[in-house]
Amino acid sequence: MKLCLWICLLVAVPAQALQLTDDRGVNVSFAQTPQRIVSLLPSLTESVCELGQCARLVAVDRYSNFPDSVRSLPQVGGGLDPNIEAIVALRPDVVLLATASRASARLEALGIKVVALEPKTYKDVQRVLAKLGQLLQVADAARIWRNIDAAVSAAAQSLPAKVKNTRVYFEVNSAPYAAGSTSFIGETMARLGVQNIVPPALGPFPKLNPEFVVRANPDLIMVGDRNALGLEQRPGWAAIRAVREKRICVFTTAQSDTLVRPGPRMAEAARTMAACLQDKAP
Amino acid sequence: MTARRAGLLATGLLLLALALLAVGASIGSTGFEGLLAARHDAVALQILLDIRLPRTLGAWLAGALLGLAGAVAQGLFRNPLADPYLLGSASGASLAMALALVLLGVSPFATAWLVRVGLTGAAFAGAIGGVLLTLLLANSVQHTLRLLLAGVIVGVVLGAAKDLVTLGAPDILSAMQGFNLGSTSFVGWTACALMAGVWLLCVAVAWALGHVLDGLSLGEATAQSLGLPLPRMRAILILVLALATGTAVAQTGMIAFVGLAAPHLARSLVKTTHSRLILLSSLAGGVLLMAADILARWLLAPQELPVGVLTAVLGGSYLLWRMHKRGGGLL
Numbered sequence: 162m163k164l165c166l167w168i169c170l171l172v173a174v175p176a177q178a179l180q181l182t183d184d185r186g187v188n189v190s191f192a193q194t195p196q197r198i199v200s201l202l203p204s205l206t207e208s209v210c211e212l213g214q215c216a217r218l219v220a221v222d223r224y225s226n227f228p229d230s231v232r233s234l235p236q237v238g239g240g241l242d243p244n245i246e247a248i249v250a251l252r253p254d255v256v257l258l259a260t261a262s263r264a265s266a267r268l269e270a271l272g273i274k275v276v277a278l279e280p281k282t283y284k285d286v287q288r289v290l291a292k293l294g295q296l297l298q299v300a301d302a303a304r305i306w307r308n309i310d311a312a313v314s315a316a317a318q319s320l321p322a323k324v325k326n327t328r329v330y331f332e333v334n335s336a337p338y339a340a341g342s343t344s345f346i347g348e349t350m351a352r353l354g355v356q357n358i359v360p361p362a363l364g365p366f367p368k369l370n371p372e373f374v375v376r377a378n379p380d381l382i383m384v385g386d387r388n389a390l391g392l393e394q395r396p397g398w399a400a401i402r403a404v405r406e407k408r409i410c411v412f413t414t415a416q417s418d419t420l421v422r423p424g425p426r427m428a429e430a431a432r433t434m435a436a437c438l439q440d441k442a443p
Numbered sequence: 444m445t446a447r448r449a450g451l452l453a454t455g456l457l458l459l460a461l462a463l464l465a466v467g468a469s470i471g472s473t474g475f476e477g478l479l480a481a482r483h484d485a486v487a488l489q490i491l492l493d494i495r496l497p498r499t500l501g502a503w504l505a506g507a508l509l510g511l512a513g514a515v516a517q518g519l520f521r522n523p524l525a526d527p528y529l530l531g532s533a534s535g536a537s538l539a540m541a542l543a544l545v546l547l548g549v550s551p552f553a554t555a556w557l558v559r560v561g562l563t564g565a566a567f568a569g570a571i572g573g574v575l576l577t578l579l580l581a582n583s584v585q586h587t588l589r590l591l592l593a594g595v596i597v598g599v600v601l602g603a604a605k606d607l608v609t610l611g612a613p614d615i616l617s618a619m620q621g622f623n624l625g626s627t628s629f630v631g632w633t634a635c636a637l638m639a640g641v642w643l644l645c646v647a648v649a650w651a652l653g654h655v656l657d658g659l660s661l662g663e664a665t666a667q668s669l670g671l672p673l674p675r676m677r678a679i680l681i682l683v684l685a686l687a688t689g690t691a692v693a694q695t696g697m698i699a700f701v702g703l704a705a706p707h708l709a710r711s712l713v714k715t716t717h718s719r720l721i722l723l724s725s726l727a728g729g730v731l732l733m734a735a736d737i738l739a740r741w742l743l744a745p746q747e748l749p750v751g752v753l754t755a756v757l758g759g760s761y762l763l764w765r766m767h768k769r770g771g772g773l774l
């Protein structure tokens with residue numbers, strides 16, 4: 162009897178085609194490749210589509226807006242406040258979400274497979290693409306990553322030598338939070354060869370004393386259009402070289418989306434930044 | 444006796460503010476930095492004059508406005524839990540801010556208009572709008588309880604409207620968070636001048652009307668029997684409350700707790716009439732926010748802590764300590 166059970170198990174294991182450890186360290190197993198996918202994070206949505214599996218998405222979160230085809234999909238709330246009922250009703254084979262989402266436990270209790278992934282850096286994007294490639298049985302995930310990576314390098318090479326070493330301040334929001342060297346945005350800046358005025362010791366997104374920016378006197382400022390209003394009128398900021406010489410790149414909301422999302426559009430983000438540097442750098 | 448004590452306390456608070464101004468002027472993004480060193484360095488001098496001084500002074504002024512508004516609110520509603528944001532000004536300001544940020548991306552016309560008014564102007568209009576809505580809902584300024592309830596309702600409804608707006612345009616979330624936590628980072632000389640003007644006006648009016656609040660503290664009926672022209676005085680005091688709060692919120696965002704704690708701080712140190720209490724509460728609020736601002740940029744320099752977090756830690760721990768020492772309460 163016992164022996165029979167063991168044999169059954171041994172036979173059953175190969176049928177479980179897929180085993181995957183997600184970013185929470187949880188082992189998730191799938192009997193077959195998931196066909197119905199719900200994604201609750203814009204960068205994961207973009208990654209799934211980059212792997213050519215957009216058609217498998219049955220719903221996304223309300224912040225996913227790229228590529229255009231996902232806009233017509235049903236929206237099941239946000240990553241942190243998803244509509245559990247709507248997700249369950251769609252009978253997905255897997256739900257992709259961020260590790261911070263409280264929804265994982267509830268969805269798992271309801272018998273839905275959850276894979277939590279947290280892309281934060283370039284390395285993470287590579288890892289997430291590989292994981293998703295494994296999950297969706299896409300063979301050339303590694304090649305897709307290499308293409309993205311090569312496109313970032315190409316954007317860097319397109320810049321003239323004089324642009325290198327421009328000292329840049331990237332403002333994430335007007336509190337002011339800056340993009341530090343260790344953030345995803347900081348990594349893109351480093352790849353382009355420019356200097357970030359925020360040292361790595363301050364972490365990925367430090368809330369700065371505005372005085373620090375005035376003292377650091379950046380050559381160029383990058384900021385999203387929502388936070389650009391009144392930047393030049395901030396006390397003392399008129400003396401900053403970038404403000405004095407009007408070297409401020411204001412990104413549209415769509416551009417900001419690509420810049421701040423650690424996902425497959427990082428090459429496009431690098432090109433956006435490179436275009437700004439070409440245009441405004443001293 | 445209390446007059447002398449109050450006078451002493453006021454002098455003490457002013458001296459403390461002056462001392463803090465000197466400290467604040469020496470705390471920069473690199474930590475402590477002597478004032479005299481700035482004489483020879485053009486950049487340091489410019490940072491000192493254009494950024495640090497107005498910002499430190501602005502923190503005092505915003506704190507003073509909130510402290511004043513808090514004392515007026517607590518006197519007017521005869522409720523120790525009243526704070527300046529009670530009449531819908533805070534939620535009005537943050538709704539206006541959210542709308543302004545959304546409009547900013549939408550049409551060039553709206554952007555051009557906003558550039559002229561500025562986000563500060565929008566927040567101020569929102570704060571005053573919130574109060575007006577409360578007054579409209581309460582029908583008059585005469586029923587304190589009705590007014591209080593209307594304020595709470597307007598706060599909840601406008602807050603929910605703001606949440607709806609941010610849900611629709613998630614990219615304004617991070618900018619809104621900055622506003623909701625409050626910040627003294629970008630206070631310049633213009634903002635200082637504006638706040639100083641409003642503060643002087645409000646202090647003068649509140650000082651003159653303090654006796655109305657004294658009368659009110661004995662109960663509505665007694666106040667009426669004293670022959671106080673309650674309806675008109677109440678309206679003026681609400682105007683003072685709205686103006687002081689709106690100005691502070693527009694310049695520095697929603698700084699928590701100063702308006703609630705400052706009157707209690709003043710009251711725990713001296714028992715006095717409302718005119719003096721309002722002034723003392725205002726001075727205490729100024730010192731509290733100024734101290735919080737200095738710590739906010741000193742502790743993690745060159746990073747900053749949200750100043751609202753520190754006002755709660757500073758003011759809250761002091762009040763807890765007083766409560767513990769007395770064994771009773773603060774009232």
